[in-house]
Amino acid sequence: MRKKIFGLLLLWAVLNACRQAEVPRPVGYFRIDFPEKSYRSCDSTLPYRFEYPVYGIIRRDTAKDAEPYWINIEFPAYKGKLHISYKQIHRNLASYIEDTRKLAYKHTIKADAIDEILIRNDSARVYGLIYDIKGNAASSMQFFLTDSVRHFLRGALYFSSQPNKDSLMPVLDFFKADVNHFIQTLRWKN
Numbered sequence: 001m002r003k004k005i006f007g008l009l010l011l012w013a014v015l016n017a018c019r020q021a022e023v024p025r026p027v028g029y030f031r032i033d034f035p036e037k038s039y040r041s042c043d044s045t046l047p048y049r050f051e052y053p054v055y056g057i058i059r060r061d062t063a064k065d066a067e068p069y070w071i072n073i074e075f076p077a078y079k080g081k082l083h084i085s086y087k088q089i090h091r092n093l094a095s096y097i098e099d100t101r102k103l104a105y106k107h108t109i110k111a112d113a114i115d116e117i118l119i120r121n122d123s124a125r126v127y128g129l130i131y132d133i134k135g136n137a138a139s140s141m142q143f144f145l146t147d148s149v150r151h152f153l154r155g156a157l158y159f160s161s162q163p164n165k166d167s168l169m170p171v172l173d174f175f176k177a178d179v180n181h182f183i184q185t186l187r188w189k190n
Contacts, residue, residue, distance in 0.1 A: 034174050039181060046071070047086065048153060051185040053178045061085070073182075078171055079160040082179060087152045096152045100129075100144040103156070107137035119145065124187055132176075136164060140172045141179055151188045155179065 039051040042058060052058065052073050061070035061083070069086040087096060104114065112135035119128040128145040141157040157179055159168065 032170055034170075037177070039185075047088075047151065047189050049187050049189065050182050052182060056082075056178070075175065078175070080171070080175055081158050081160075082175075082182070083156045083158065085154045089146070089148075089150055089152050093146065093148060093152065096146075096154075097144060100142070100154050101131075103154075104131035104133065104139075104142045107133050107139060109137075111135040111137040119143070119183060121184075126183075126186055126188070128183075130183070140168075141176055143179070143183065145183065145186055147188050150190075153186070155182070 035053075035055045038054045040054055041049065041051050043049040046069050048069075053075075055077065056073045056075055059072050059074060060066070061072055063070075067085070067087065071084045073082040073084065075081065089096070108114065111133050113133075115132040115134070117130040117132060119126065119130060121127070125147040126145050127148060128143055130141065130143040133140050133142065139156050139158050141155075143155050145151075145153045145155075157175060159171070161168070
């Protein structure tokens with residue numbers, strides 16, 4: 001009987017001696033492969049033209065309150081969308097700018113910071129402001145563009161996912177570059 005107990009204890013010791021100590025692993029995220037940056041021109045019936053990524057799809061905004069020149073640039077592979085709304089100015093530029101500011105600053109509840117970046121392109125008559133929203137806010141970037149006389153355009157970048165600045169940071173950085181390209185190439189039609 002002693003030999004059996006000794007044999008079982010020895011077997012148990014040998015089997016447990018081969019185990020490695022469990023070490024907690026850091027939280028990891030999936031690797032995201034991005035397409036090569038390439039752009040195409042959009043020069044349609046809209047009162048503005050611009051360049052957008054080849055991996056984006058332009059669709060008219062179908063919301064019930066959408067106006068004729070509102071569009072979305074969708075990035076289906078990344079569940080992202082750049083909402084673009086356009087309005088003509090009729091002595092109401094200040095109210096459009098204030099509405100944009102209010103919409104951007106609604107994200108202060110979750111945002112760590114909101115940086116305001118001035119846009120000024122005198123040769124194209126494009127002026128505006130980018131709201132670079134840091135943290136776990138629903139939208140990470142919003143902006144408005146205007147010529148201060150006739151045209152007003154507002155944009156907001158959203159992703160259909162739970163906001164998590166750590167996991168979304170590579171995606172946000174990738175698409176913020178595309179939004180900046182949109183802004184740099186925007187031209188008004190008169």
